[in-house]
Amino acid sequence: MLELFAIGFAEALKPYSLLAMAAGVTWGIIGGALPGISGSIAMALLLPFTFGMPSSAALMMLAGVYIGAMYGGSITAILIRTPGTPGAAITIIDGYELQRRGEGARALGISLVTGFFGGVASVLILVFLAIPLSRVALAFQAAEYFALGFFGLCLISSLAGKEQLKGLISGLVGLMFATIGTDPFSGTPRFTLGNVNLIGGIEPIVAIIGLFAVSEIFQQVTETTAWEKFKGKARTVLPTWSELRRLTPAMIIGTIVGTLEGLLPGGGGSVASFIAYNETRRWSKHPEEFGHGSIEGVAAPETANNVVTGTALIPLLTFGIPGSNSAAIFLGAMMLHELLPGPTLFEKRPEVVYGLFASLLISNVFMLVIGYLVLKPCVRLVNVPKPLLLSGILGLVLVGAYSVTSDIFNVWLVLGMGLLGYLMRRYHFNVLAAVLGLVLGFMVEVNFRRALVLSGGDYLTFVERPISAILLFFALVTLLLPLWRRFRELKEQAGEAA
Amino acid sequence: MALVDRLTGLLLVGLAVAYYRLAGEIEVGLASDLLGPQYFPKLLAVALGLSSAWLVVRSFRPAARRNEPVRAEAERLANLWIALGLTVVYLILLPHVGFLLLTPVLLGAFVWVLGYRRWVPLVGTAVGVSVALWVVFAWLLGVRLPPGLLDA
Numbered sequence: 050m051l052e053l054f055a056i057g058f059a060e061a062l063k064p065y066s067l068l069a070m071a072a073g074v075t076w077g078i079i080g081g082a083l084p085g086i087s088g089s090i091a092m093a094l095l096l097p098f099t100f101g102m103p104s105s106a107a108l109m110m111l112a113g114v115y116i117g118a119m120y121g122g123s124i125t126a127i128l129i130r131t132p133g134t135p136g137a138a139i140t141i142i143d144g145y146e147l148q149r150r151g152e153g154a155r156a157l158g159i160s161l162v163t164g165f166f167g168g169v170a171s172v173l174i175l176v177f178l179a180i181p182l183s184r185v186a187l188a189f190q191a192a193e194y195f196a197l198g199f200f201g202l203c204l205i206s207s208l209a210g211k212e213q214l215k216g217l218i219s220g221l222v223g224l225m226f227a228t229i230g231t232d233p234f235s236g237t238p239r240f241t242l243g244n245v246n247l248i249g250g251i252e253p254i255v256a257i258i259g260l261f262a263v264s265e266i267f268q269q270v271t272e273t274t275a276w277e278k279f280k281g282k283a284r285t286v287l288p289t290w291s292e293l294r295r296l297t298p299a300m301i302i303g304t305i306v307g308t309l310e311g312l313l314p315g316g317g318g319s320v321a322s323f324i325a326y327n328e329t330r331r332w333s334k335h336p337e338e339f340g341h342g343s344i345e346g347v348a349a350p351e352t353a354n355n356v357v358t359g360t361a362l363i364p365l366l367t368f369g370i371p372g373s374n375s376a377a378i379f380l381g382a383m384m385l386h387e388l389l390p391g392p393t394l395f396e397k398r399p400e401v402v403y404g405l406f407a408s409l410l411i412s413n414v415f416m417l418v419i420g421y422l423v424l425k426p427c428v429r430l431v432n433v434p435k436p437l438l439l440s441g442i443l444g445l446v447l448v449g450a451y452s453v454t455s456d457i458f459n460v461w462l463v464l465g466m467g468l469l470g471y472l473m474r475r476y477h478f479n480v481l482a483a484v485l486g487l488v489l490g491f492m493v494e495v496n497f498r499r500a501l502v503l504s505g506g507d508y509l510t511f512v513e514r515p516i517s518a519i520l521l522f523f524a525l526v527t528l529l530l531p532l533w534r535r536f537r538e539l540k541e542q543a544g545e546a547a
Numbered sequence: 548m549a550l551v552d553r554l555t556g557l558l559l560v561g562l563a564v565a566y567y568r569l570a571g572e573i574e575v576g577l578a579s580d581l582l583g584p585q586y587f588p589k590l591l592a593v594a595l596g597l598s599s600a601w602l603v604v605r606s607f608r609p610a611a612r613r614n615e616p617v618r619a620e621a622e623r624l625a626n627l628w629i630a631l632g633l634t635v636v637y638l639i640l641l642p643h644v645g646f647l648l649l650t651p652v653l654l655g656a657f658v659w660v661l662g663y664r665r666w667v668p669l670v671g672t673a674v675g676v677s678v679a680l681w682v683v684f685a686w687l688l689g690v691r692l693p694p695g696l697l698d699a
Contacts, residue, residue: 097684098688100688101688101689214598214601214602214605215602217598218559218595218598218599218602221591221594221595221598222559222595224591225566225588225591225592225595228587228588228591232573232584234580234583234584235574235575235576235580235583235584236576237573237574237575237576237584239570239573239584239588240566240569240570240573240588266630267627267630267631270623270626270627270630270660270661271623271624271626271627272623273623434663434668435661436657436658436661436662436663437658437663437668437669437672439657439658439661440654440655440657440658440672440673440676441654441672441676443630443634443653443654443657444650444653444654444676444677444680445680447634447637447650448646448680448684448690448692451690451692452684452688452690455690455691457638457641457642457693460638461638464631464634464635464638468631471627476548476551476552476555477548494587497582497587498580498581498582498586498587499580501580501581501582502580502581506581
């Protein structure tokens with residue numbers, strides 16, 4: 050066990066890896082601070098750069114972006130009352146109140162330090178949970194992998210959006226995108242419409258950049274309101290020991306909530322920080338301060354959203370099921386480097402898995418240092434007029450999509466996906482479910498067919514194998530629960546009317 | 548939202564039917580598994596057809612009208628279509644004109660459309676971003692961006 054960690058640290062401490070992490074964290078903080086660029090969009094924008102990199106460094110860089118963005122988001126939340134990322138939305142309440150009182154520097158320091166503690170805690174939780182869980186996955190065969198993928202899709206489609214039916218439709222459309230290309234069993238092309246560019250299928254990273262990043266550009270150009278400019282001096286004042294002691298309960302609550310939300314699909318940083326804020330207020334000795342510049346009100350959400358950065362990787366690395374936008378992008382990057390998440394990855398590519406664990410620790414240290422240093426340039430960038438910033442992002446996504454196969458076809462695709470993503474968000478469809486369908490579609494179909502080959506065509510194999518049966522049962526419950534709730538509502542209404 | 552749902556639902560039902568028919572045309576080779584390449588797509592088409600049909604049915608229920616979203620912010624949808632149109636024209640011309648000449652024009656026009664009128668930052672950003680992208684992608688990452696007219 051120890052030698053695996055040694056391999057990991059050796060990989061993460063290579064100069065190239067350290068450079069990748071530092072670049073990732075810096076871009077994460079800057080991107081996170083810019084309103085409109087969330088952690089996942091910052092990651093998506095960086096995907097084209099990870100192509101030529103060694104796989105372990107590529108993943109380390111993306112993890113660095115994720116970590117950095119969680120702090121970056123709080124910069125704009127505290128200074129100009131605009132959340133840089135959805136995860137920082139709740140930080141506005143007390144963070145901006147502190148800023149108005151002239152204590153913005155203190156709020157930034159608390160966000161930075163509690164985020165660091167949350168990040169380090171999450172690495173430990175990740176290591177303790179992921180390694181044993183990956184052994185559970187060793188017992189998995191085709192039937193179990195199918196059931197797991199199906200369950201994951203059901204969960205995201207049902208829980209992550211506003212409307213379950215539209216979530217299901219989104220997931221199905223994503224699965225359909227995944228069927229485009231060469232059939233893995235027979236080798237015949239499917240749904241390519243005679244287009245040679247589609248024989249290899251839709252590149253997940255093109256879909257990800259389109260659905261997440263380009264759709265956001267489209268969203269931003271239709272919004273006429275400009276965000277506020279920050280005038281004045283931005284500084285960071287680190288919290289004192291006694292302050293940290295006072296914040297300990299908030300950080301513990303943030304860690305627990307962040308762990309649970311990271312493990313559950315569909316939550317992610319924004320839900321975690323919201324719940325952590327409310328729970329901390331409930332248990333606090335000074336609940337009356339919340340909303341009036343409570344430092345606990347900054348610490349709790351900022352711990353929680355940094356905890357999610359590590360724990361969201363648990364279901365992804367062990368079972369290959371991403372539970373959030375960022376984890377889905379992570380999976381996209383892994384596919385790009387032909388890394389298959391799951392127990393075999395832990396055994397065959399320890400330098401990737403344990404290197405990632407080590408890099409998460411190092412990136413959190415980087416966040417602490419770079420977050421302190423990069424504040425002023427960040428504020429300057431936030432003050433750049435929105436049209437100029439958007440044009441930079443537009444240029445980046447166009448070139449990024451082109452660079453995937455050095456072909457203009459993918460640029461058309463990224464544009465189409467961007468429009469699709471925009472329309473989906475506008476009409477309450479579930480973009481994450483579509484992305485998940487696309488990245489998991491291959492795994493779901495292949496394992497479905499392989500399971501039937503192994504069983505000699507017997508469909509009962511899915512319910513005779515216990516783990517598969519349990520997973521499919523849960524999938525069914527996830528699908529039917531909202532219907533049942535609706536049925537009860539109708540019954541109650543009928544009861545009241547009678 | 549009810550009307551949008553109805554139209555989207557109908558569109559998706561159409562998509563499901565078209566997808567099902569395309570699935571039926573997939574060649575089934577000899578060297579395949581039991582289910583073959585048509586089975587899974589057909590399953591998806593049926594599932595999509597049913598759930599989209601339900602979306603259409605649901606849009607007729609009186610409750611559907613209750614959840615009309617209120618759009619508080621003024622939005623400029625025209626900006627979206629212009630930005631999209633500019634990019635489409637850009638992509639058509641790109642192979643002929645080339646990246647370095649055309650990208651500043653696209654980005655400049657894009658910034659102008661969004662209502663920004665200060666010329667020095669506008670031109671500076673359009674040219675600066677294009678050159679920076681060229682340096683990073685073509686030069687450092689070795690991507691062959693379309694040279695167009697600059698192809699010597």
